[in-house]
Amino acid sequence: MSFMQALRQRWQQAGTLVCVGLDPEPAKFPARFAGDADAVFAFNRDIIDATAEYACAFKPQIAHFAALGAEDALARLVAYAHANHPGIPVILDSKRGDIGSTAQHYVTEAFDRYGADAVTANPYLGRDSVQPFLDRADRGVVVLCRTSNPGAGDLQDLDVAGRPLYQHVAEKVAREWNGHGNCALVVGATWPSQLREVRAIVGDVPFLVPGVGAQGGDVEAVVSNAKTADGTGLMVSSSRAILYASSGDDYAAASAAAAKSLRDQINRYR
Numbered sequence: 291m292s293f294m295q296a297l298r299q300r301w302q303q304a305g306t307l308v309c310v311g312l313d314p315e316p317a318k319f320p321a322r323f324a325g326d327a328d329a330v331f332a333f334n335r336d337i338i339d340a341t342a343e344y345a346c347a348f349k350p351q352i353a354h355f356a357a358l359g360a361e362d363a364l365a366r367l368v369a370y371a372h373a374n375h376p377g378i379p380v381i382l383d384s385k386r387g388d389i390g391s392t393a394q395h396y397v398t399e400a401f402d403r404y405g406a407d408a409v410t411a412n413p414y415l416g417r418d419s420v421q422p423f424l425d426r427a428d429r430g431v432v433v434l435c436r437t438s439n440p441g442a443g444d445l446q447d448l449d450v451a452g453r454p455l456y457q458h459v460a461e462k463v464a465r466e467w468n469g470h471g472n473c474a475l476v477v478g479a480t481w482p483s484q485l486r487e488v489r490a491i492v493g494d495v496p497f498l499v500p501g502v503g504a505q506g507g508d509v510e511a512v513v514s515n516a517k518t519a520d521g522t523g524l525m526v527s528s529s530r531a532i533l534y535a536s537s538g539d540d541y542a543a544a545s546a547a548a549a550k551s552l553r554d555q556i557n558r559y560r
């Protein structure tokens with residue numbers, strides 16, 4: 291099954307638009323993981339098991355693993371999620387972008403080495419830099435459009451031919467790059483009016499929406515501005531607010547409760 295088919299099936303059958311972000315920071319792990327040489331795998335595995343019921347996708351962020359030298363744990367976690375929670379796609383958040391010949395290696399990294407179902411990609415080197423990702427029709431390509439961070443507008447809002455640059459990205463992805471129907475866009479939860487504008491440009495192209503939880507984005511504003519006509523179209527992503535909901539021995543139950551609460555909040559406004 292392709293990434294897009296799996297995502298749509300998950301939205302419909304599990305009734306959830308929550309993407310669970312996996313951003314391991316050992317300093318925030320519960321005390322019981324102290325001294326555990328395989329803590330990065332074990333903690334994330336427990337979070338995956340606890341939150342799967344509420345997840346339309348999992349999204350490991352590669353720098354959080356690579357900085358710890360925990361690439362092996364990342365590969366095992368993707369395999370674990372696929373084996374134990376089939377049907378829930380895994381998005382590798384690596385925000386790659388480079389000349390085509392190098393991009394090909396990023397494709398191999400994301401889809402073959404790690405086995406991810408989708409990857410985040412930076413569009414600013416242009417189409418040829420994203421093409422190797424687009425060519426993998428069964429995998430998802432989640433292109434940065436209007437990011438959640440405070441400085442998003444520094445470059446993404448620059449006026450180009452009468453419109454902000456991020457709107458050109460949205461249009462190009464929806465009309466030119468999405469020939470296989472495998473594209474999605476990143477639009478931050480912290481920007482409700484931009485969510486609405488991008489939705490108006492791209493029709494039903496799915497959005498990955500980070501920025502609720504720790505970054506303070508408003509769930510009602512996200513859903514009301516960015517859902518598609520059938521009340522789906524969103525992967526509302528939260529990492530820290532789910533992962534570190536408790537630092538006690540109840541960490542897994544607390545993460546499940548946080549994911550459930552986000553799912554229910556989203557569903558109230560669909």
Ligand SMILES: O=C(O)c1cc(=O)[nH]c(=O)n1[C@@H]1O[C@H](COP(=O)(O)O)[C@@H](O)[C@H]1O
Nearest residue numbers: 351383410437438500503504505528529530
């Ligand atoms: O591509 C992303 O996932 C992403 C794009 C963006 O615009 N903003 C953003 O926060 N992210 C990622 O989403 C996660 C947000 O984490 P929390 O703020 O803890 O929910 C981090 O892994 C970020 O790298």
